Amino acid sequence: xxxxxxxxxxxxxxxxxxxxxxxxxxxxxxxxxxxxxxxxxxxxxxxxxxxxxxxxxxxxxxxxxxxxxxxxxxxxxxxxxxxxxxxxxxxxxxxxxxxxxxxxxxxxxxxxxxxxxxxxxxxxxxxxxxxxxxxxxxxxxxxxxxxxxxxxxxxxxxxxxxxxxxxxxxxxxxxxxxxxxxxxxxxxxxxxxxxxxxxxxxxxxxxxxxxxxxxxxxxxxxxxxxxxxxxxxxxxxxxxxxxxxxxxxxxxxxxxxxxxxxxxxxxxxxxxxxxxxxxxxxxxxxxxxxxxxxxxxxxxxxxxxxxxxxxxxxxxxxxxxxxxxxxxxxxxxxxxxxxxxxxxxxxxxxxxxxxxxxxxxxxxxxxxxxxxxxxxxxxxxxxxxxxxxxxxxxxxxxxxxxxxxxxxxxxxxxxxxxxxxxxxxxxxxxxxxxxxxxxxxxxxxxxxxxxxxxxxxxxxxxxxxxxxxxxxx
Amino acid sequence: xxxxxxxxxxxxxxxxxxxxxxxxxxxxxxxxxxxxxxxxxxxxxxxxxxxxxxxxxxxxxxxxxxxxxxxxxxxxxxxxxxxxxxxxxxxxxxxxxxxxxxxxxxxxxxxxxxxxxxxxxxxxxxxx
Amino acid sequence: xxxxxxxxxxxxxxxxxxxxxxxxxxxxxxxxxxxxxxxxxxxxxxxxxxxxxxxxxxxxxxxxxxxxxxxxxxxxxxxxxxxxxxxxxxxxxxxxxxxxxxxxxxxxxxxxxxxxxxxxxxxxxxxxxxxxxxxxxxxxxxxxxxxxxxxxxxxxxxxxxxxxxxxxxxxxxxxxxxxxxxxxxxxxxxxxxxxxxxxxxxxxxxxxxxxxxxxxxxxxxxxxxxxxxxxxxxxxxxxxxxxxxxxxxxxxxxxxxxxxxxxxxxxxxxxxxxxxxxxxxxxxxxxxxxxxxxxxxxxx
Numbered sequence: 001x002x003x004x005x006x007x008x009x010x011x012x013x014x015x016x017x018x019x020x021x022x023x024x025x026x027x028x029x030x031x032x033x034x035x036x037x038x039x040x041x042x043x044x045x046x047x048x049x050x051x052x053x054x055x056x057x058x059x060x061x062x063x064x065x066x067x068x069x070x071x072x073x074x075x076x077x078x079x080x081x082x083x084x085x086x087x088x089x090x091x092x093x094x095x096x097x098x099x100x101x102x103x104x105x106x107x108x109x110x111x112x113x114x115x116x117x118x119x120x121x122x123x124x125x126x127x128x129x130x131x132x133x134x135x136x137x138x139x140x141x142x143x144x145x146x147x148x149x150x151x152x153x154x155x156x157x158x159x160x161x162x163x164x165x166x167x168x169x170x171x172x173x174x175x176x177x178x179x180x181x182x183x184x185x186x187x188x189x190x191x192x193x194x195x196x197x198x199x200x201x202x203x204x205x206x207x208x209x210x211x212x213x214x215x216x217x218x219x220x221x222x223x224x225x226x227x228x229x230x231x232x233x234x235x236x237x238x239x240x241x242x243x244x245x246x247x248x249x250x251x252x253x254x255x256x257x258x259x260x261x262x263x264x265x266x267x268x269x270x271x272x273x274x275x276x277x278x279x280x281x282x283x284x285x286x287x288x289x290x291x292x293x294x295x296x297x298x299x300x301x302x303x304x305x306x307x308x309x310x311x312x313x314x315x316x317x318x319x320x321x322x323x324x325x326x327x328x329x330x331x332x333x334x335x336x337x338x339x340x341x342x343x344x345x346x347x348x349x350x351x352x353x354x355x356x357x358x359x360x361x362x363x364x365x366x367x368x369x370x371x372x373x374x375x376x377x378x379x380x381x382x383x384x385x386x387x388x389x390x391x392x393x394x395x396x397x398x399x400x401x402x403x404x405x406x407x408x409x410x411x412x413x414x415x416x417x418x419x420x421x422x423x424x425x426x427x428x429x430x431x432x433x434x435x436x437x438x439x440x441x442x443x444x445x446x447x448x449x450x451x452x453x454x455x456x457x458x459x460x461x462x463x464x465x466x467x468x469x470x471x472x473x
Numbered sequence: 474x475x476x477x478x479x480x481x482x483x484x485x486x487x488x489x490x491x492x493x494x495x496x497x498x499x500x501x502x503x504x505x506x507x508x509x510x511x512x513x514x515x516x517x518x519x520x521x522x523x524x525x526x527x528x529x530x531x532x533x534x535x536x537x538x539x540x541x542x543x544x545x546x547x548x549x550x551x552x553x554x555x556x557x558x559x560x561x562x563x564x565x566x567x568x569x570x571x572x573x574x575x576x577x578x579x580x581x582x583x584x585x586x587x588x589x590x591x592x593x594x595x596x597x598x599x600x601x
Numbered sequence: 602x603x604x605x606x607x608x609x610x611x612x613x614x615x616x617x618x619x620x621x622x623x624x625x626x627x628x629x630x631x632x633x634x635x636x637x638x639x640x641x642x643x644x645x646x647x648x649x650x651x652x653x654x655x656x657x658x659x660x661x662x663x664x665x666x667x668x669x670x671x672x673x674x675x676x677x678x679x680x681x682x683x684x685x686x687x688x689x690x691x692x693x694x695x696x697x698x699x700x701x702x703x704x705x706x707x708x709x710x711x712x713x714x715x716x717x718x719x720x721x722x723x724x725x726x727x728x729x730x731x732x733x734x735x736x737x738x739x740x741x742x743x744x745x746x747x748x749x750x751x752x753x754x755x756x757x758x759x760x761x762x763x764x765x766x767x768x769x770x771x772x773x774x775x776x777x778x779x780x781x782x783x784x785x786x787x788x789x790x791x792x793x794x795x796x797x798x799x800x801x802x803x804x805x806x807x808x809x810x811x812x813x814x815x816x817x818x819x820x821x822x823x824x825x826x827x828x829x830x831x832x833x834x835x836x837x838x839x840x841x842x843x844x845x846x847x848x849x850x851x852x853x854x855x856x857x858x859x860x861x862x863x864x865x866x867x868x869x870x871x872x873x874x875x876x877x878x879x880x881x882x883x884x885x886x887x888x889x890x891x892x893x894x895x896x897x898x899x900x901x
Contacts, residue, residue: 238699239738252705259715329696338686473662487888489825
């Protein structure tokens with residue numbers, strides 16, 4: 001009798017990993033991804049090592065992501081009063097999480113590495129590969145746990161070898177299995193970190209500072225009760241000093257009255273709360289600084305070019321895909337401010353467009369300048385960037401339209417999809433733009449840019465039409 | 474003159490507030506605690522003191538006016554009418570209680586003589 | 602049971618409003634309701650009766666599947682700016698910008714309205730002990746609720762709509778809130794609608810009550826009239842009461858031998874006398890307060 005209850009308890013917990021729709025979507029995409037890796041690996045066979053490296057990377061990323069999600073899911077279940085009050089709560093949850101982790105993460109990583117080894121192009125050491133995957137997973141999992149900017153330090157430390165040629169050589173040694181001891185050390189360290197995380201989860205209680213950090217706040221956009229504990233935690237986190245500084249709250253010390261102001265004045269006013277404040281400046285600065293850093297460690301010329309193109313193609317879209325859905329929290333109330341529905345939607349749209357355009361301009365300007373300044377042949381790089389620019393601009397219009405179109409839907413999981421969509425589109429634009437600029441196909445670039453712009457405008461107008469009949473609350 | 478009227482209403486009782494107000498004001502007028510010619514406190518004053526909706530108070534006042542207990546004097550408020558009608562008011566005020574006494578007597582199967590026999594000494598006691 | 606005549610420019614009006622979620626779930630099932638100007642109306646209903654849906658549909662946040670919702674005579678879905686400047690709304694779920702300080706949030710809210718009473722807001726914030734320098738994200742639930750109410754009052758709206766406004770307030774704060782409502786209602790030019798399941802609050806301030814049940818308004822009229830007409834009768838007969846014992850307008854009936862408890866919707870002298878005569882019984886009439894009335898009307 002007791003066995004049956006215990007077994008059903010484990011089964012119930014396992015179900016929490018498979019039932020929610022977002023997780024099912026994740027599982028489906030991961031399965032597709034794995035299948036694709038397997039097929040590609042086998043098809044490509046012994047020929048191209050670049051593709052194999054990409055497969056390894058992809059497989060490893062998926063394993064890392066799955067691991068971090070499991071840790072985050074476990075945290076959500078254990079950072080809860082029930083963990084302390086319900087008997088036999090913690091152990092089964094931790095056990096199931098650990099089992100999931102072993103099967104999915106280590107299993108996935110091992111499968112990918114094993115497949116590579118079997119096809120025998122790369123000498124992939126299982127230890128080394130697993131070490132990589134687990135180190136990154138441990139970092140992400142702890143990041144999800146602590147949600148503290150202090151985590152950036154160990155992440156930067158771990159990623160720093162990538163910056164230097166010697167570092168990169170060392171890393172590939174580990175991957176090939178040429179430095180087994182280092183591999184084992186890294187493996188042990190990451191396992192220790194993960195065990196430490198599991199131990200912390202088993203001890204989770206209210207007094208801990210990381211108890212209150214919402215793990216996946218954006219995934220639930222349905223309007224919530226005042227007093228909802230998760231929302232209150234988010235609120236408390238949202239009032240941190242960093243948030244206040246980044247959001248530039250000081251602007252609100254004096255807010256001019258816009259009741260009778262014109263359209264553009266009002267649209268600019270909305271930017272106060274639609275935008276991300278000073279965040280674009282920080283991101284731009286970060287990327288701008290990263291360029292010379294990369295240059296000093298890499299021999300390839302166009303690394304600065306790459307960064308600039310990435311910044312100009314996908315970063316703004318990603319930023320807004322991640323932050324705009326949160327507007328839904330206040331959209332209903334804001335829609336009751338004195339303005340007709342059409343007026344309101346147009347102003348919001350204009351504000352969002354302004355914000356997007358300015359962010360893009362900032363990011364592009366800073367990264368283009370940085371890339372040009374630190375390139376070995378500045379003129380060449382500058383020319384390429386300028387040629388690719390129209391395409392980058394055009395694709396932003398398209399991305400904006402798509403984001404605004406998708407934003408109408410309030411399903412939680414739709415937050416993640418746009419980010420990946422933006423990344424995919426941005427990547428396509430980057431590759432196309434980079435290639436065409438390199439080949440000096442200016443005419444082609446202008447044509448594609450024009451097409452993208454027209455498509456983007458069309459989608460935006462259609463989105464506006466649909467927004468007019470969307471319930472705002 | 475606007476006397477401070479000591480009224481107490483319970484909003485959560487089954488009796489509507491306006492009715493409670495009316496009953497109490499009637500009783501006070503009948504009992505002489507508010508003299509004929511006196512002005513009732515303003516609607517706003519009563520509403521603020523009792524923490525109730527002013528419309529309820531003004532409803533009570535206009536019903537009292539309809540019943541002839543008070544009259545509206547332009548610019549000054551509600552003035553209590555003279556004593557001549559108050560006797561009737563006093564008799565009407567005690568009627569609900571008497572009805573209850575009668576009903577309870579019937580339930581207990583008491584005869585009218587028995588009830589009156591019990592009532593008389595009580596009334597005489599109060600007079601002293 | 603609706604006795605309010607439909608005024609052409611009533612502050613809030615719903616005509617044959619249906620609201621469906623999906624194909625089958627009817628949150629509002631034919632609501633005909635209007636709120637007369639200058640009144641304080643309480644919307645009463647069980648949890649999940651649809652009070653929030655009703656309010657949101659009336660304000661144009663949700664779109665009725667069928668029927669019309671109007672505010673001051675204008676279609677609620679497409680309210681012009683001038684009308685929106687005359688309404689104040691305190692939602693049940695309060696979501697504000699956590700990274701702003703209270704005074705900054707007040708500034709931000711004020712910036713949208715052509716008319717804003719700084720003095721009023723300052724006084725209220727002071728009386729209700731809302732810390733002006735504190736960040737909104739750090740406020741307790743009760744303070745957050747008070748802040749939301751203050752923000753809705755700043756532009757001195759003619760129509761104030763509150764959805765479960767006192768749910769998170771302690772008794773002292775609730776009393777303060779009711780006092781403020783009374784102050785606002787005092788001049789008779791403003792209309793206040795609030796939904797609640799706390800009947801004692803309603804009894805103090807509301808002059809009209811609307812009861813929402815299963816997506817329909819089952820009572821809409823004066824609170825006093827409701828209290829005057831719904832009563833519980835204690836019937837004591839000399840002989841056991843027959844199973845055919847019935848009273849017109851019965852809401853609930855319980856017979857036990859010689860006695861019966863009958864809750865009646867529209868009590869009158871005639872009904873009481875009829876029972877006395879037909880069943881040779883004594884009838885005690887019990888007054889019911891709003892909570893009792895609500896329970897009686899909902900017991901089935």
